[in-house]
Amino acid sequence: MNYAQLLFPDFSLILCGYLVCRYSALKRPVWEQVETLVYFLLFPVLLFQSIVKSPLDVLAASRLMGAGWALGLAGIALAYALPHVPVLRRWIDQRDHASSAQVAFRFNSFIGLAIADRLAGPQGLQLIAVLIGVCVPLFNVGAVWPMVRHARRSLVCELARNPLIIATASALVANLLGFSIPVWLEPSVTRIGAASIALGLMAAGAGMQLNALARARTLAISVLAIRHLILPLLAVVIARLFGLSAVETTVLLAFSALPTASSCYVLAARMGYDGAYVAGLVTLSTLLGMLSLPMALSLLR
Secondary structure, eight states: OHHHHHHHHHHHHHHHHHHHHHHSSSSSSHHHHHHHHIIIIHHHHHHHHHHHHHHOHHHHHHHHHHHHHHHHHHHHHHHHHHGSTTTGGGGGGGHHHHHHGGTTTTOOEEEEEEEHHHHHHHHHHHHHHHHHEEEHHHHHHHHHHHHHHTTOOOOOHHTTOOOOHHHHHHHHHHHTTOOOOOOTTTTHHHHHHHHHHHHHHHHHHTTOTTGGGGGGHHHHHHHIIIIIIHHHHHHHHHHTTOOHHHHHHHHHHHTTTTOOTHHHHHHHHHSSOOHHHHHHHHHHHHHHHHHHHHHHHHTTT
């Protein structure tokens, strides 16, 4: 399978968003509003629908959940350890690290859902939704915790108002209780979900910036190496340890190599950190994803 060709439609939307933002009247303020709409409404609807669409067998999905948590905890541990590595710590500023550590383990859910659907259809979409559902709360705690100590904010409040956590937690509960979306409402919900993927990918492209990365190169190289090199390699080992099926392994490998979340810089800026630097990391991660995703998926061979 030509994975680069498979991924091209999604990355072409990212490129389209970049070009439209740079060379048309739809400048960055417009895309900030689009991103807000996707983040707070469209994308949570897609997550909810993806999880409740098919009955979830917790026992059958437990291995994938465990593999996702293991991979996530490994990424968080590696990111947190960077300032304590003897060779690196003299080059890493603690405040920059607090806002940038999240780049090493968070993921772009928009791209993840689009890729899973292309790789494995509805089954892949549900599996990636399960990973998102169990990993988003963990990753948000991992992202927020280093920053709340400096920004003097409440960790509980930051997590409780996160729309992705609300959507995934409520969807998992609804699925286990046997709830399903009414037939008359499903076409509307499906269209909202489709819009969230297209607009989310274009918004990721519109937010790309690289000019702020020169200030802390060691930190940038370190967090991006974890995100795009170390985690995909760990995913292969974890998939074998947990005895995942072929489809589950495919989804986990794709999950491990996704670009970091486009909302990383929004979170950093909102909490008083250098949003421009984190935006540069998000941009470079999006570009590196074009290489790391085909690389990770090629390990299936």
